[in-house]
Structures are given as C-alpha cells and as structure tokens.
Amino acid sequence: MNMTDAKQVEEGVPEAKIQVRLKLGREKQILRGSAWVFSGAIEEVDGAGLAGEVADVFDVEGEWLGRGLWHPEADMAVRMFTQDPKEILNEEFFRGRVRRAVEMRHRLYGKPADWHHTNAYRMVFSEADGLSGLIADQYADVVAMQVGGKVWEPWLPAVIDELKAATGVACVSVRAEGEAVKREGLSENLGGDPMPEVVTIRENGFTFEAGLSGGQKTGFYLDQRENRRKVAAYAKGREVLSAYCYTGAFEVCAAHAGATKIMGWDSSESALAQARRHHELNPSGVPVEYESADVAHRLRFARDRRESWDLIILDPPRMVTRREGLERGLRAYKDVNLLAMKLLRPGGILATFSCSGLVDMDNFRKMVGWAAHDSERRVRILETLGQPPDHPIPVEAPECEYLKGLVCVVD
Numbered sequence: 001m002n003m004t005d006a007k008q009v010e011e012g013v014p015e016a017k018i019q020v021r022l023k024l025g026r027e028k029q030i031l032r033g034s035a036w037v038f039s040g041a042i043e044e045v046d047g048a049g050l051a052g053e054v055a056d057v058f059d060v061e062g063e064w065l066g067r068g069l070w071h072p073e074a075d076m077a078v079r080m081f082t083q084d085p086k087e088i089l090n091e092e093f094f095r096g097r098v099r100r101a102v103e104m105r106h107r108l109y110g111k112p113a114d115w116h117h118t119n120a121y122r123m124v125f126s127e128a129d130g131l132s133g134l135i136a137d138q139y140a141d142v143v144a145m146q147v148g149g150k151v152w153e154p155w156l157p158a159v160i161d162e163l164k165a166a167t168g169v170a171c172v173s174v175r176a177e178g179e180a181v182k183r184e185g186l187s188e189n190l191g192g193d194p195m196p197e198v199v200t201i202r203e204n205g206f207t208f209e210a211g212l213s214g215g216q217k218t219g220f221y222l223d224q225r226e227n228r229r230k231v232a233a234y235a236k237g238r239e240v241l242s243a244y245c246y247t248g249a250f251e252v253c254a255a256h257a258g259a260t261k262i263m264g265w266d267s268s269e270s271a272l273a274q275a276r277r278h279h280e281l282n283p284s285g286v287p288v289e290y291e292s293a294d295v296a297h298r299l300r301f302a303r304d305r306r307e308s309w310d311l312i313i314l315d316p317p318r319m320v321t322r323r324e325g326l327e328r329g330l331r332a333y334k335d336v337n338l339l340a341m342k343l344l345r346p347g348g349i350l351a352t353f354s355c356s357g358l359v360d361m362d363n364f365r366k367m368v369g370w371a372a373h374d375s376e377r378r379v380r381i382l383e384t385l386g387q388p389p390d391h392p393i394p395v396e397a398p399e400c401e402y403l404k405g406l407v408c409v410v411d
Contacts, residue, residue, distance in 0.1 A: 018047040018055040018070045020078060027059040030066060030080060033396025035132040037068065037078035048072070051184075052154040054089045069151035074184045079132040079151055091158040094131070098159055101129035102166035108389050112138075112168060120201040120210065122222055122390040123167060127397045133180075136163060136172075137222055139199040139210045143169050144219055145192065148177040150184040160192055171196070173212060204229050206252050207281045211274065221246065223403050224315070224353075226388045231313060231351040231407065232257035238310035238349070241265070243295045243340070248275025250313050255284035259311070262288045265295050296332075299339035311349045312340045320356040329356060330363060334371045341375035344410045353385070357402035364404050375410075383407040 022030075026041035037057060049055075055070035055078050067089055068080035081089055081097075101124045109121055123143065124136035133149030143163050147156070160172045174192030181188055198209045203225055210219035228250050236258030242251050245264035255262060266272055272290045279288050291298070295316070314336060320329030333354060340350055354364050361384070372379035385405030387393065393401040 016047075016054040016056040016067060018045065018049050018053060020045050020055050020057045020070070021062070022057065022059055022065070024060045027063075027065055030057065030083075033083075033394070035068075035080045035127045035397065036076055037080060039075055039077040042077060050154075051150040052152065069149075069155075071149070071151050071184060074150065076149070076184070079149055081130060081132070091155070094155055095158055095162040097130050098124060098136075098162040099166050101125070101131065102163070104129075104392075105390050112141075116202075117205050118203050118225065120203060120220065120222055120225075123163070125391055126400070128392045128394050128400050134159065137219070138167055138169065139201050139212070139219065141169050141171070142196060142199050142212070143167055143172045144195070144210075144212050145172060145174045146177050147174060147186065147190055148180045150180065150186040153187060153190065156190055156192075175212075203249070204253060206249075206256070206278075208247070208249060208252075208278055209274065209281070211247075221249070223355075223387050223391050224249070227351075227353070227385045227405055228253045230383065230385060231311075234311055234349045234351070234407065235259040239263075240311045240313070241309040241343070242313045242315075243299065243336070244314065244316045245275060245290070246271050246315070248272075248278045248290075250315065251275065251288060252278050252282045252284075254311070254313075255279070255286040255288060256282065259286055262286060263309070264288070264290045265293045265298050266290070267292065267294055296336055296339075299336060299343065303339055303342050308343055308345050309348065310345055311351070312344055314340050314350065314352040315355075316353070318356045319354070320358045323358060326358055326363075329359065330367050333359070333364075334367050334374075337368055337371035338375050341371055341377050341379065341410050344377075346411055348410050349382075350379070350408045350410055351385075351405065352408070353403065353405040355403050357399045359404070360398070360401070361404045365406070368406055368408065372410075378411040379408050380411075381406050381408050 021044040022041050023043045051071040053070050056067050057065045066080050066083040068078040105121055105123055120139045123138050124134050136143050136145040163172050171193040173195035174190040176186050176188045180186040195213050197213050198211055201208050201210055212219040232253035235254035239261045240254050240259045242264045245266045251262050251264050269292050319332045320326050387403045
C-alpha cells in the first residue's frame with residue numbers, strides 16, 4: 001500500500017521516495033517533537049533508498065507525522081527534521097537551518113569582530129537547532145564540525161558552504177563522531193578543509209589552544225566556559241584540586257582568581273602537557289602541579305593518606321552512555337563525589353559536574369545527597385550550574401540538557 005493513499009499529506013506537496021509507517025502508539029514521541037525514529041518503532045516501509053534520502057513518516061492509520069532523512073541499516077532509522085508538510089528537505093532547507101542557528105549566536109554574543117574577550121562559541125547544536133546529528137563550534141577563524149549520523153553525508157557540501165557564508169570563516173574542518181562510525185557506518189573521511197592541529201582562542205580573557213585534530217569533542221569544552229568563571233569565584237585563598245582536569249582551563253581561571261596552590265589529575269598525558277602549556281600562556285605565579293592518574297584510584301589513595309583541599313572540582317567524563325547503565329553510572333558518580341567530600345576541609349567547596357545526558361538534574365541531586373549521607377558531612381548547595389546559551393535546550397528534547405553542575409559547601 002502507498003501510505004499517502006490513505007490520507008494525503010497536502011495537495012501539491014510531493015511525497016518522499018521512502019514512506020515509513022510506525023507501530024501503534026509509537027507516534028507519541030514524534031508528536032512531542034522528538035527527532036528520532038528507531039527501527040524497532042517501524043511497522044512497514046514502502047520504497048527503498050540509501051542513507052540520507054528523504055522519508056515521510058506516518059502513524060499506523062496513515063496520518064502523516066513528519067519528514068526526515070532515512071538510514072536503512074541503522075538503529076536510528078529516521079532523523080526527523082520537520083512536521084510542516086509544506087517544507088521540503090533539500091539543500092536550501094538545511095542551509096536555512098544552519099543560517100538561523102548562526103544568526104542566533106550572533107544575536108547573543110555579537111559578530112566575530114566584537115569577540116574580544118571570548119572568541120569561541122557553539123554555532124550549531126544538533127537537535128537544539130533542528131539539525132539532529134550535527135555540531136559545529138567556531139574557534140576564532142575556524143569552524144570545527146562533528147558529524148554524528150551517516151544521513152548527513154550527501155548534504156555536507158551544502159552545510160559546509162553555508163557555515164562559511166554565515167560565520168565568515170574560510171576553514172570548516174569536519175570530524176566523524178567516533179560512535180557513529182561504528183554504529184551507523186559513517187565514513188571517517190567526510191571532506192571539509194584540512195584540520196588545523198591547534199587553534200589559539202580566547203575565553204574569559206585567557207588564552208587557550210584548542211587541539212582540533214586530537215582533542216575531545218571538537219577540541220575544547222566550550223560548554224564549561226561560564227562555569228569556569230563561576231567556580232573560580234570560590235578559589236581565592238584556597239588550595240584547589242581539579243580532578244579530571246583535561247587541559248587545565250578550570251585551573252587557569254582559579255589561579256587568576258587567587259587560588260594559593262593547585263593540583264590537577266587526569267589520565268591523559270597529552271592533556272596534562274596541554275594544561276601545563278596553558279599556564280605558560282597565562283602566567284599567574286600560583287604553584288600548579290599536574291599528575292597522571294586514574295582519578296578514582298587517586299582519590300582513594302588521597303583519602304588513605306589523609307590529604308585535603310579547600311576546593312575540589314570534579315568534572316568526570318560521561319559515566320552513563322545507555323539507559324540500562326543508569327544505576328551503575330550513578331553509583332560511579334556517587335563514589336567519586338563521596339571521596340571528594342571526605343577530602344575537603346571543613347567549609348570547603350565542591351564543584352561537581354555530570355555531562356551524561358541520561359542523568360537528569362533530579363537524579364544528579366539525589367546522587368550528591370547519597371554521597372553526602374555516606375560521607376557524614378553536612379553538604380549544602382550554593383549554586384546550580386548548566387550549559388551556556390550557545391548550547392540551548394529545546395523543551396521537546398530534554399536530553400539536550402546534558403551538562404549539569406552543583407557548587408556545594410561541605411562542613
């Protein structure tokens with residue numbers, strides 16, 4: 001059956017080559033605005049095509065739900081992009097989405113000519129900008145794009161061209177998101193311009209080097225920009241431990257805010273080398289020491305040695321990657337937070353974060369409460385932290401609120 005025979009989308013609007021009918025009840029997420037249609041939700045497919053071809057999606061009764069890009073071999077079978085039957089998915093559609101995303105950042109932060117204090121921002125944030133599977137960060141005069149879905153491969157030339165036009169940069173480098181290479185068969189070589197090894201940027205008035213070719217995410221944790229400044233406000237006169245310190249941006253801010261001594265731990269030797277380099281670029285005179293370590297083990301060792309600090313920053317990598325791993329991940333978060341609480345001097349400050357999208361703020365607060373109970377310390381929340389405005393959170397996609405943090409005083 002041709003699904004549009006039952007209930008035509010709209011007269012004059014061409015139907016897609018591929019038509020997908022969902023199982024009973026599976027339309028609810030789409031009606032709420034979800035961009036994801038998984039293969040297990042599909043009852044029937046009419047037509048065939050390669051990854052990146054346009055698909056119309058219908059409920060079990062044949063009512064049109066929306067339009068997206070098809071991947072015949074992936075668990076995420078369709079990425080949805082519109083619920084407006086008049087919108088056709090073509091190059092101009094995606095160019096328009098990119099253009100509007102960049103324009104929003106320019107309204108928030110001004111044009112690049114005005115970026116004197118900070119010149120690195122997220123320009124495109126996947127579902128938050130109606131571009132599921134695409135992330136683009138601007139670092140000074142370079143845009144680094146990360147692609148998380150094979151459906152984007154045929155559309156990338158237009159996206160890259162529009163990013164250049166909208167941002168004014170001459171270089172857009174493209175990286176395949178590692179999990180998407182395994183999960184969806186995404187090509188590792190996606191075109192774009194040659195990727196610079198390092199780009200020098202400014203953030204909060206400090207100088208940093210973003211390693212675009214080998215760093216995590218697109219090269220630098222732009223999402224922590226405002227949190228680094230907020231946490232640094234607690235550093236004056238305090239000895240600071242930064243656990244999972246990566247390339248040292250929290251420590252640079254803390255040093256210039258008046259910390260008396262700083263220790264940083266991370267398991268990556270290359271990240272620690274870059275952290276030391278960042279202190280050379282932003283000299284403060286504050287003693288800073290870095291140590292290569294498995295942070296969870298090092299926290300236990302510090303507890304056994306009765307080491308202590310006045311301010312501890314916990315910014316671990318994602319500990320929950322799948323829903324079935326939520327309970328195990330929360331236990332892992334609780335363990336490191338419990339250890340940090342035990343290592344704080346009375347009246348000390350804990351700045352603790354999670355970048356796991358599957359851990360919502362309610363669960364994160366509960367986890368901190370469990371850690372506080374087991375530590376037998378009195379813990380009070382001073383501030384709740386999150387993502388900056390260039391990482392917006394659509395109300396229909398709460399999973400985009402992946403970064404959350406709490407600043408606590410531990411007595």
